Amino acid sequence: xxxxxxxxxxxxxxxxxxxxxxxxxxxxxxxxxxxxxxxxxxxxxxxxxxxxxxxxxxxxxxxxxxxxxxxxxxxxxxxxxxxxxxxxxxxxxxxxxxxxxxxxxxxxxxxxxxxxxxxxxxxxxxxxxxxxxxxxxxxxxxxxxxxxxxxxxxxxxxxxxxxxxxxxxxxxxxxxxxxxxxxxxxxxxxxxxxxxxxxxxxxxxxxxxxxxxxxxxxxxxxxxxxxxxxxxxxxxxxxxxxxxxxxxxxxxxxxxxxxxxxxxxxxxxxxxxxxxxxxxxxxxxxxxxxxxxxxxxxxxxxxxxxxxxxxxxxxxxxxxxxxxxxxxxxxxxxxxxxxxxxxxxxxxxxxxxxxxxxxxxxxxxxxxxxxxxxxxxxxxxxxxxxxxxxxxxxxxxxxxxxxxxxxxxxxxxxxxxxxxx
Numbered sequence: 001x002x003x004x005x006x007x008x009x010x011x012x013x014x015x016x017x018x019x020x021x022x023x024x025x026x027x028x029x030x031x032x033x034x035x036x037x038x039x040x041x042x043x044x045x046x047x048x049x050x051x052x053x054x055x056x057x058x059x060x061x062x063x064x065x066x067x068x069x070x071x072x073x074x075x076x077x078x079x080x081x082x083x084x085x086x087x088x089x090x091x092x093x094x095x096x097x098x099x100x101x102x103x104x105x106x107x108x109x110x111x112x113x114x115x116x117x118x119x120x121x122x123x124x125x126x127x128x129x130x131x132x133x134x135x136x137x138x139x140x141x142x143x144x145x146x147x148x149x150x151x152x153x154x155x156x157x158x159x160x161x162x163x164x165x166x167x168x169x170x171x172x173x174x175x176x177x178x179x180x181x182x183x184x185x186x187x188x189x190x191x192x193x194x195x196x197x198x199x200x201x202x203x204x205x206x207x208x209x210x211x212x213x214x215x216x217x218x219x220x221x222x223x224x225x226x227x228x229x230x231x232x233x234x235x236x237x238x239x240x241x242x243x244x245x246x247x248x249x250x251x252x253x254x255x256x257x258x259x260x261x262x263x264x265x266x267x268x269x270x271x272x273x274x275x276x277x278x279x280x281x282x283x284x285x286x287x288x289x290x291x292x293x294x295x296x297x298x299x300x301x302x303x304x305x306x307x308x309x310x311x312x313x314x315x316x317x318x319x320x321x322x323x324x325x326x327x328x329x330x331x332x333x334x335x336x337x338x339x340x341x342x343x344x345x346x347x348x349x350x351x352x353x354x355x356x357x358x359x360x361x362x363x364x365x366x367x368x369x370x371x372x373x374x375x376x377x378x379x380x381x382x383x384x385x386x387x388x389x390x391x392x393x394x395x396x397x398x399x400x401x402x403x404x405x406x407x408x409x410x411x412x413x414x415x416x417x418x419x420x421x
Contacts, residue, residue: 113149264285344382349383
């Protein structure tokens with residue numbers, strides 16, 4: 001056998017090579033080396049190398065380059081190699097600099113999104129984005145964005161592939177402005193608002209929040225599957241979600257995360273309206289007064305996660321919420337409880353233990369309880385001893401809050417990982 005015949009005999013089928021490269025999806029350096037091996041290896045390597053593009057200011061995690069320099073390099077690369085465009089499925093943009101200090105003389109990367117022309121060019125150039133995250137290190141005002149920038153952004157929002165949007169630290173002057181912003185989306189399935197304010201539209205007297213008459217159904221948008229409201233001020237959320245001319249179709253909402261929202265009654269109405277389609281609920285009540293949401297109407301719930309930081313109401317909230325679980329909640333498999341407070345300031349652990357022994361919660365496959373204490377500390381041990389009934393089951397996991405390696409299982413978090421990295 002000559003050398004050429006021997007090399008052909010050892011060559012793997014390209015499908016198998018691509019499959020091996022797929023397993024390297026989170027190994028950046030290895031993927032870069034694979035892309036240099038030969039032309040046949042380049043497409044599979046690029047598929048993962050360019051899957052997510054992050055345009056953020058310098059940080060220890062993403063290197064020394066300024067975001068505008070990243071924009072320029074990416075734009076030049078895509079002009080030279082347009083075949084890469086289809087690989088970019090996630091775009092993350094952050095206005096401002098995480099390293100910026102108010103007393104520093106270095107100001108070059110604190111405001112850049114509206115001044116870097118290649119960013120608007122990228123918005124129009126990228127055609128396969130599925131997830132879009134636009135955040136700011138200080139409040140970003142929609143009205144301060146130039147019309148040319150807004151129009152370029154609309155082009156990105158109009159992509160049929162775009163299914164997830166997250167906005168962090170934004171301010172929209174009115175409800176109608178946000179509606180106009182989202183109206184460009186064709187296939188929005190998941191929407192997250194974080195540290196965002198939506199201003200008032202007049203006094204709200206012209207908004208009709210009554211349900212549509214029976215037998216008459218208003219035209220609705222693409223069904224929303226995931227909704228996150230994290231430190232959001234939104235005066236007309238009820239009109240947006242539940243009104244006669246609701247701008248969002250929540251009939252098939254599967255995942256809901258709410259943290260420190262101002263109006264508990266709207267969230268209660270939302271849970272009732274969603275009914276048995278809801279599968280994953282993550283609730284952080286914050287300053288809310290304890291309110292027993294009737295989760296028995298959400299018979300499709302598969303996981304519940306409750307994050308509590310007020311020792312005065314933490315146990316009361318936990319028991320009030322879990323007590324509404326009944327025989328209707330046959331799909332419930334996982335419960336996660338996070339107590340971000342000194343365990344010795346929280347009373348009623350034995351009552352919680354008794355609740356977990358009830359038939360409604362007896363079929364759980366996973367219970368995770370996070371305590372703000374070291375596992376060897378006396379307060380941590382005392383809680384486990386007081387909850388000896390649950391502690392004796394194989395389904396429970398105790399962990400310390402505040403340590404990255406001990407954080408709650410991703411399975412207990414609403415499965416927004418389909419949309420968020």
